[in-house]
Amino acid sequence: MQVLSALQWRYAVRRFSEERLPASDVETLIEATRLSASAYGLQPYRLFQVDSRAVRERLLPHAMGQYKVLHCSHLLVFAIETRTGDETVDRYMSLLEGARPVTADDKAGMARHMKGVLAGMTTVERASWAREQAFIALGTLLTAAASLQIDSCPMTGFEAEGFDQVLGLAEQGLTATALCALGYRHPEDDHAILEKVRLPANDFAQVI
Numbered sequence: 001m002q003v004l005s006a007l008q009w010r011y012a013v014r015r016f017s018e019e020r021l022p023a024s025d026v027e028t029l030i031e032a033t034r035l036s037a038s039a040y041g042l043q044p045y046r047l048f049q050v051d052s053r054a055v056r057e058r059l060l061p062h063a064m065g066q067y068k069v070l071h072c073s074h075l076l077v078f079a080i081e082t083r084t085g086d087e088t089v090d091r092y093m094s095l096l097e098g099a100r101p102v103t104a105d106d107k108a109g110m111a112r113h114m115k116g117v118l119a120g121m122t123t124v125e126r127a128s129w130a131r132e133q134a135f136i137a138l139g140t141l142l143t144a145a146a147s148l149q150i151d152s153c154p155m156t157g158f159e160a161e162g163f164d165q166v167l168g169l170a171e172q173g174l175t176a177t178a179l180c181a182l183g184y185r186h187p188e189d190d191h192a193i194l195e196k197v198r199l200p201a202n203d204f205a206q207v208i
């Protein structure tokens with residue numbers, strides 16, 4: 001499917017059918033999300049695939065009445081690191097070392113720079129920065145899903161504290177920041193027929 005047709009086709013599904021996605025498609029989408037761009041490549045977020053019906057039932061009370069948390073084929077939870085900092089940079093540096101030839105001097109310089117940038121942020125700013133990175137990955141996921149004609153619904157309408165508690169995220173230094181329901185649209189989902197509401201193209205982008 002061409003990119004614009006795929007993006008016209010996709011919409012935020014409110015009601016999913018019972019049909020399950022093949023596991024291989026879910027793996028592809030998770031891999032697409034893993035390959036997403038992030039600032040410095042630091043990826044200060046993780047992805048959780050919640051398959052357990054029992055766990056989803058425990059998440060529902062924290063999902064602001066969004067039953068798709070329960071009924072979608074696959075539920076993905078994006079969680080950001082609550083302590084993005086030196087350890088995040090050190091982890092990146094060891095991955096870098098394994099992947100590319102890089103001199104010790106270059107590595108030290110990069111690490112110093114990244115650590116300095118993160119240290120210059122308040123805790124709130126660091127969380128906001130990590131959230132920005134996670135949302136880029138969410139966008140990558142939505143586009144990848146559309147390109148495979150897989151339906152999705154991004155969600156921030158949930159209580160992070162409840163999700164953190166049910167999924168045991170705080171203990172892992174993480175907090176839930178966004179959800180993505182995946183599956184196939186229900187034939188009676190009334191949002192499927194709605195026109196897109198977007199800024200007109202000439203208001204949206206300007207050539208300077």
Ligand SMILES: Cc1cc2nc3c(=O)[nH]c(=O)nc-3n(C[C@H](O)[C@H](O)[C@H](O)COP(=O)(O)O)c2cc1C
Nearest residue numbers: 010011012013014066153154155156157158196197
């Ligand atoms: C970050 C983000 C959070 C969203 N949260 C929710 C949500 O909690 N529940 C929901 O039904 N839709 C949610 N949406 C879907 C938007 O309402 C939808 O994308 C928007 O109205 C544009 O419509 P379309 O995606 O169907 O074209 C969210 C979308 C984004 C990008």
